[in-house]
Amino acid sequence: MLETDWMYEDYQITQAIDIQGRMVIFGESRLDNKPTAFLCGYYEPLLLADAYSEIQIGSYLEMMELFIKRVQCQIDKVREEQQEMDVPLDAITREMCVPYQENTGIRGQMVAIDPMRFRPEDRIGPKQIGYVIADQTPSKNSMVFRRLYDGREMCCFYGDILGVIKSEYQSDWAKEVVCQLEKNDENRKGETR
Template sequence: MYEEKRMVDTYEVKHAIHVGDKEILFALDDTKTDYPYMVCNCTWDNPLGIDHYFNASASADYVEMMTEFTDRVQAQLEAIKAERDKITVPLQPFVLEHCIPNDYGESIENKVAVIRPERLRPEYRTADKQLVLATGGFGSHANSRGRAVYTVNLYSGKESRWNREDILGTIKPEHMPDWAKERLKQIQTERQVKQKKYEQER
């Protein structure tokens, strides 16, 4: 079966490791005798979700570039370790038994949903990444043909878009941790203030 080559300009990607918020790429263009080996970073943190390549470095020395590649991967791992060290809540992930299972006949808008662990990158399959407040989107409605669910992460406050099938269910009240209850109140208050301000400015 033909597999399309992944290219970065004229370089063919030979190795790619995604760790944390970046993917590290090692690529080759053997027509460039002066610098056939190239290492760069890639992210998709933009409105269109397209590949954004940056911080490229090229050389004719394979060992030098492979060292650069592994150094960048190691740096990403260290960044994740540092990020985890700052997290002050239990990391044990939520599973189906902690949830009211996802029911497409029920609305999840304004409810605390649990992201499926397998829809998160392995290094992010932790409780702080799973609990989100569903704030809208057609996918949050009952019996909707839409898939998009807009959310606010309870721990970080980051806004994201998921598909309804990415959601395991809504958290059972008895499994809602205290930290999440507190953050939920804060987020709901902040959203109410923003809504009132918006209405007053109209």
């Protein structure tokens, strides 16, 4: 939980919990004419402007109860997502990887991204495992990988990877996804010939 000191209108946001990409906020009015006014809502920092939503105002106990319910709702969403994954959630550790060596090509390799690069609720194995699709991007110190669990393409610095996952620690589901990716690449190359 973050203790904050930013303002939303006449309310000082005193508590915020950031989970699942959405921050649940709690604030209180410091105005003399609203000594018992508290607020609960959601906050999302966006590129062009911050977004506040579902703001409600009430007594301390009402808003604290709503704050706790909303945090629990966000926790339930994370738990539901993880239960739907149906794969082991154990994080990949540095010991499970062959360390990355500078000036070594890792395109086409299954790598583990350092879990500290992700939000706390996303520090699980399925979200760490990637397949390198572009080595040495224009910045020369980053790569593009496809996260094997959901196919999302992401970019990261070489310093963000734990290394190439040792074969004995590669999950069966991840190996199957890599095989499918390689098969699709071969088919695309065959079509362009």
